[in-house]
Amino acid sequence: MSRARSRALRVSLRLSTVLATAVLAGAALAGPDHRLPFGEPAKAKQATRTVTITMRDNEFEPDKVTVKAGEIVRFVVVNKGELLHEFSIGTAAMHAEHQAEMAMLMEHGVLTPTSFISDPSKIDHSKMGGMSMDEMMKHDHPNSVLVEPGKTAELVWKFSKATELEFACNVPGHYEAGMVGKITFAK
Numbered sequence: 089m090s091r092a093r094s095r096a097l098r099v100s101l102r103l104s105t106v107l108a109t110a111v112l113a114g115a116a117l118a119g120p121d122h123r124l125p126f127g128e129p130a131k132a133k134q135a136t137r138t139v140t141i142t143m144r145d146n147e148f149e150p151d152k153v154t155v156k157a158g159e160i161v162r163f164v165v166v167n168k169g170e171l172l173h174e175f176s177i178g179t180a181a182m183h184a185e186h187q188a189e190m191a192m193l194m195e196h197g198v199l200t201p202t203s204f205i206s207d208p209s210k211i212d213h214s215k216m217g218g219m220s221m222d223e224m225m226k227h228d229h230p231n232s233v234l235v236e237p238g239k240t241a242e243l244v245w246k247f248s249k250a251t252e253l254e255f256a257c258n259v260p261g262h263y264e265a266g267m268v269g270k271i272t273f274a275k
């Protein structure tokens with residue numbers, strides 16, 4: 089392999105690492121700039137309550153959660169299914185937008201039905217045609233966490249104001265199949 093060729097390969101691998109890191113660390117990287125109109129990520133030690141949510145193929149149990157405006161809740165999300173699932177807090181419109189992104193990530197090999205690719209060298213670059221790095225990098229959502237089968241993840245969220253919210257899985261096909269729950273604000 090020529091030196092120029094090997095340098096090109098290295099650069100491309102480095103880009104994949106950045107890309108995979110952005111996808112995997114979406115929740116972890118959440119900072120002050122990740123504030124959303126209805127809330128923001130918080131630290132586990134700030135939480136006043138823990139809610140455990142079980143994921144199956146394809147449903148949430150429970151599928152209703154009641155919170156208070158200002159409350160910080162630590163969600164422990166357990167995937168007991170055989171498929172990759174997501175726990176995302178947002179409005180119905182946000183979920184619809186996120187579903188389109190997830191479909192694109194799956195189409196491009198960044199997500200598979202059972203996992204997110206943690207080994208960047210396994211991303212199929214031949215399928216990335218037409219998708220810019222910027223588009224890929226947008227998959228950085230502080231309000232979402234992806235959970236592989238058999239794994240448990242956490243999302244700590246501060247609900248700053250009462251809004252019509254849902255928690256949902258935006259892996260292609262799952263929302264339609266019933267992976268959506270209601271978040272109600274107590275008066």
Ligand SMILES: [Cu+2]
Binds near residue numbers: 146173174258259262
């Ligand atoms: Cu799902």
